[in-house]
Amino acid sequence: MRKILCLFIGIFLSINSIKSQEPVSFTTSVNSISENKYELITTSNIEKDWRLYSQYLTDGGAIPTEFTFKNESSDSFNLIGKMVESESITKFDPIFQLDQSYFINSNTFKQVIEINNLDILKVYANIIFQACDDSLCIFRESELVFNLDGSSESIKNEDLTTLITDGSNPLVFDLKNTKLLETYSSDQSISGNNYLDLLILGFLGGLLALLTPCVFPMIPLTVSFFTNKDSKSNSSFNAVIYGLFIVLIYLCLSIPFHFVESLDPEILNTISTNAVLNVLFFVIFIIFAFSFFGFYEITIPSSWINSIDSKSNSIGGFIGIFFMALTLVLVSFSCTGPILGSLLVGSISSQGGAMQLSVGMLGFGVALALPFTLFALFPNMLKSLPKSGRWMNTFKIILGFLELGFAFKFLSNADLVEHWGILKREIFIGIWVIISILLSLYLIGFYKFPNESHVVKRSKFNMILSLMFLGFAIYLSPALLPSGSNSARLLSGFTPPSFYSIYPKPNDCPLGFNCFKDFNKGLEYAKEKNKPILLDFTGWACVNCRRVEENIWTDPNVFDLINENFVLISLYVDDRKELKLTDQLDLKYKSGKIKEIRTIGDKSATIQALNFKSASQPYYVLLDPNLKILNSPIQYTSKEVYQNWLEEGLREFK
Numbered sequence: 001m002r003k004i005l006c007l008f009i010g011i012f013l014s015i016n017s018i019k020s021q022e023p024v025s026f027t028t029s030v031n032s033i034s035e036n037k038y039e040l041i042t043t044s045n046i047e048k049d050w051r052l053y054s055q056y057l058t059d060g061g062a063i064p065t066e067f068t069f070k071n072e073s074s075d076s077f078n079l080i081g082k083m084v085e086s087e088s089i090t091k092f093d094p095i096f097q098l099d100q101s102y103f104i105n106s107n108t109f110k111q112v113i114e115i116n117n118l119d120i121l122k123v124y125a126n127i128i129f130q131a132c133d134d135s136l137c138i139f140r141e142s143e144l145v146f147n148l149d150g151s152s153e154s155i156k157n158e159d160l161t162t163l164i165t166d167g168s169n170p171l172v173f174d175l176k177n178t179k180l181l182e183t184y185s186s187d188q189s190i191s192g193n194n195y196l197d198l199l200i201l202g203f204l205g206g207l208l209a210l211l212t213p214c215v216f217p218m219i220p221l222t223v224s225f226f227t228n229k230d231s232k233s234n235s236s237f238n239a240v241i242y243g244l245f246i247v248l249i250y251l252c253l254s255i256p257f258h259f260v261e262s263l264d265p266e267i268l269n270t271i272s273t274n275a276v277l278n279v280l281f282f283v284i285f286i287i288f289a290f291s292f293f294g295f296y297e298i299t300i301p302s303s304w305i306n307s308i309d310s311k312s313n314s315i316g317g318f319i320g321i322f323f324m325a326l327t328l329v330l331v332s333f334s335c336t337g338p339i340l341g342s343l344l345v346g347s348i349s350s351q352g353g354a355m356q357l358s359v360g361m362l363g364f365g366v367a368l369a370l371p372f373t374l375f376a377l378f379p380n381m382l383k384s385l386p387k388s389g390r391w392m393n394t395f396k397i398i399l400g401f402l403e404l405g406f407a408f409k410f411l412s413n414a415d416l417v418e419h420w421g422i423l424k425r426e427i428f429i430g431i432w433v434i435i436s437i438l439l440s441l442y443l444i445g446f447y448k449f450p451n452e453s454h455v456v457k458r459s460k461f462n463m464i465l466s467l468m469f470l471g472f473a474i475y476l477s478p479a480l481l482p483s484g485s486n487s488a489r490l491l492s493g494f495t496p497p498s499f500y501s502i503y504p505k506p507n508d509c510p511l512g513f514n515c516f517k518d519f520n521k522g523l524e525y526a527k528e529k530n531k532p533i534l535l536d537f538t539g540w541a542c543v544n545c546r547r548v549e550e551n552i553w554t555d556p557n558v559f560d561l562i563n564e565n566f567v568l569i570s571l572y573v574d575d576r577k578e579l580k581l582t583d584q585l586d587l588k589y590k591s592g593k594i595k596e597i598r599t600i601g602d603k604s605a606t607i608q609a610l611n612f613k614s615a616s617q618p619y620y621v622l623l624d625p626n627l628k629i630l631n632s633p634i635q636y637t638s639k640e641v642y643q644n645w646l647e648e649g650l651r652e653f654k
Contacts, residue, residue: 023050024131028146033112037080040123040146042067042109049133054088054101055109062093062100063130067109067144070124077123080112094134121148170585171603173611176628181612202360206367208399238321243369245325250365254358275576278414278541285407292400294393294451394456397449398465401439405432412496416540417574417601425496426503429479429488436473440466492550494543510549511559515568517600519607522569527625532653534566534646537608537619539574544636545618552639561646566622571604573617579603622649 024046031039046052057064067083086107093100113123125144290296408423408431415423423431441447443466445455456462479487479495482503488495499505499512509515516522519535526533538545552558562568577600578584587595587606597603608614612621612633622630622645630649634642 022140023047023133024052024129024140026127026142026144028144030146030148032148036115036118038113038115038123038146038148040111040113040125042127042144044103044107044109046103046105046107046131050131051093051100051102051104051133052107052129052131054103055083055085057101058098062102062132063128065109065127065129067111068126068128069111069113070126076117076120077113077115080114083109083111085109093132115148122146123148171587171597171607171610173607173627175611175623176626178629180629180632199359199363202363203367204363205360206364209364209368239373242321242325243373245322246369246372247362247365249325250361250368251358254361275414275418278410278417281410282407282414285403285410289400289403289407292396292403294397294449393452394443394462397442398439401435401442405435408432409494413541416496416500417576419577423496424502425498425500426480428496429476433473433476433480436469436476440470440473443469489550489554492543492547495546497540497546497549509568509570511553513563513568515570517570517572519569519571522567523625523627526567529567530625531565531567532630532649533621533623533625534562534568535621535623536568536570537604537612537614537617537621538570538572539617540572541574542617548618548636548642552642555639555643558639558643558646561643561650565650566646571607573601573605573608575600575604577601620645622646622653624653 024044026045027043029041029043031041033039044052053062053065055065055067069079086103086109088101088103088107090099090101092098093102123146125146127142127144129140129142131140408428412423412428415421443456443462445458445462448455475490476488497510499508499510506512507514515536516525522533553562578598579600579602583603585597587597595602595606597606608619612619614633616635619633619635621633624630630652631645634645637645
C-alpha cells in the first residue's frame with residue numbers, strides 16, 4: 001500500500017520538476033601545447049537517464065551537437081584539424097526509433113587551435129545541442145569561454161526559445177523601471193485557493209459522471225466482485241488500490257500537456273484560440289450531445305475493452321486490478337468523455353495551463369473512485385443506493401443540453417478570433433435562451449426523445465429543475481434588446497463581449513472607451529495628451545478579460561478613472577486578422593529559428609513575451625508616455641484592488 005501511494009505522489013510531483021531541470025551542463029579548460037598552440041577542452045556533465053548526442057549523426061534522427069567558434073579569423077586563431085570527441089555509444093534510440101550515437105554521464109570535446117595574435121586571452125564559441133531521455137527532448141545553446149591561462153569556467157545553458165532582443169527588434173520597447181516586473185509574480189492569480197477551486201470543480205465533474213448510465217450501474221457490480229472474491233480484509237485493500245488506480249489513470253491523461261506547455265509559453269493560448277480546433281471541438285460536442293439524446297451510442301471499440309478485460313481476469317495482483325480500473329475508464333468514456341472534454345478545453349484556455357488541468361483531473365478521478373472504495377469498505381451502504389432507472393436517462397438528457405450549450409461557446413471562440421460575425425452577442429445568447437426553454441419543456445414532459453418510450457414523469461424535482469432553466473432563460477432575455485448590453489453579468493466571459501453586437505455601437509472598444517489597438521498609435525496619443533497608458537493584454541476568447549471589463553470597469557469609479565485619466569491600449573493576443581504586408585516581419589531566435597509575425601495576435605503576444613516576460617491574459621501594465629513602468633503589473637483581481645492599483649499608478653505619474 002505504501003509503495004502504491006509513493007508511486008502516485010511521485011508521478012504527481014514529477015510533473016513540475018521535469019520542467020525545471022537542466023540535464024546537461026558544461027565546463028571548459030585549456031591545455032597549452034606550445035607557445036601558440038592550445039587544446040580547447042569542453043567537458044559535459046549529463047544527468048542520469050539523459051543522453052547528449054554526438055556531432056556526427058545521420059539524417060532523420062536527433063540534432064547533432066554543433067560548435068561555432070566566434071573569433072576565428074586570420075588575425076586571431078585557426079582551427080587545427082577537426083574537433084575530437086570521446087567515444088560515443090551507438091544504440092537504438094526509443095525517441096527517434098533508429099540507431100543514434102550519444103554520450104551518457106560525461107564526455108569531452110577537444111579542439112586544437114593555433115594562435116596568430118599572442119595578445120588573445122580568451123576564445124569564445126557557441127555550442128548548440130539536443131539532449132533526451134526516454135520520453136522528453138530539450139534544445140539548448142551555451143556560450144563557451146576558454147581562458148588561455150588554463151583556468152576552467154562553468155557554462156550556463158540558454159533556452160533556444162529565447163529571442164534575439166537587440167535594438168533592431170521593432171517589438172522590443174525601451175522600458176524604464178523594469179525592476180517592477182521582477183516584483184510581479186506571474187502566478188499571483190493562481191493561488192492555492194484557485195487550485196482548491198479547480199480541485200472542487202473537477203470533483204463536481206466526477207460526481208456528475210457518477211450519475212450517468214455508463215458509470216452508476218457499475219458501482220454495485222464492481223464492489224460485489226471484490227467482496228465475493230476475497231476475504232473482507234483483502235477486498236477492502238484491493239478496493240482501495242482499485243480506486244487509486246482510477247485516480248492515477250485520469251491524472252496521467254494530463255501529463256503530456258505539461259511537456260507541450262514547456263516548449264513554448266504561448267502554445268496553450270495558441271491551441272485554445274485556434275479557429276480550426278475550436279470548430280472541431282464544436283463538432284465533437286454536438287456529436288456528444290446527440291449521443292446523450294439517444295440518437296446513437298459512442299463507445300470505445302469492443303476489441304480494446306475485451307482485450308483489457310481479459311487481462312484483468314488472467315493477471316492477478318496489482319496488475320490485474322490496474323486493468324480492471326482501465327476497463328472502467330474505457331467503458332465509461334461515452335459518458336465521461338464530454339465532461340473531460342470540457343475540463344480539458346477550459347484548462348488550456350486559462351492561465352495555469354497544464355497544472356490547472358492536472359488539478360482538475362485529480363478532482364475528477366477522486367470523485368469517480370470514491371464510491372467504489374467506500375462501498376467496498378462498507379458494503380451495507382450499497383443498500384442505500386437508488387436503483388438504476390429512467391431517472392438516469394433523464395439526467396443524461398440534461399447533460400446533452402448542457403453539452404449543446406458548451407458547443408456553441410467553442411464556435412463563438414472561433415468566430416471572435418477570426419471576426420466572422422456569425423455569433424454576435426445577441427445571437428449567441430438567443431441560442432442559449434432557446435436551449436434553456438427546450439430543456440425546461442422536456443423536464444415537464446412536453447416532448448420525448450426517440451430512445452424513450454414515455455415522456456418524463458412530472459415529479460416535484462423535475463418541476464423545480466424546469467423552473468430553474470426557465471428562470472435562466474428569462475434572466476438572459478434582456479440581453480437580446482439594444483439596451484441590454486450590461487445584462488447577464490453572471491456569464492461574463494462566456495458570452496461574447498458587449499461591443500460585439502448586432503446593434504450599432506460607438507466603437508469596438510469595451511464599454512465605449514476611446515481605446516487603441518495599435519501600441520505606437522496609442523503611445524503617440526499619450527504623448528500628445530500627456531496621459532499615462534493603461535496597457536491591456538487581452539484576448540477575444542479570454543474569460544477573465546471579459547469579467548474585468550464587465551464587472552470591474554463598469555463600476556462608476558473605475559470607469560471614470562480610466563476614461564478621464566488614462567489612454568487605453570488593448571492588444572488582443574488571439575486576433576487572427578492578418579497585419580498589413582508592411583507590418584509583417586520575421587524575428588530571429590538565437591538558435592537561428594525564425595518566428596513569423598503575420599497576424600495582430602502574433603504581434604501582440606510577442607510584445608507581451610519579449611517586454612514583460614508573460615504569456616497570460618488579462619495582463620495590465622501602467623506606463624507613462626516615456627515608457628516608464630509606474631507600478632507592478634496586475635491580472636484578474638477584485639474591484640477594490642484594481643481601483644487602488646489605478647490610483648497608485650496615477651499618483652506615481654503625477
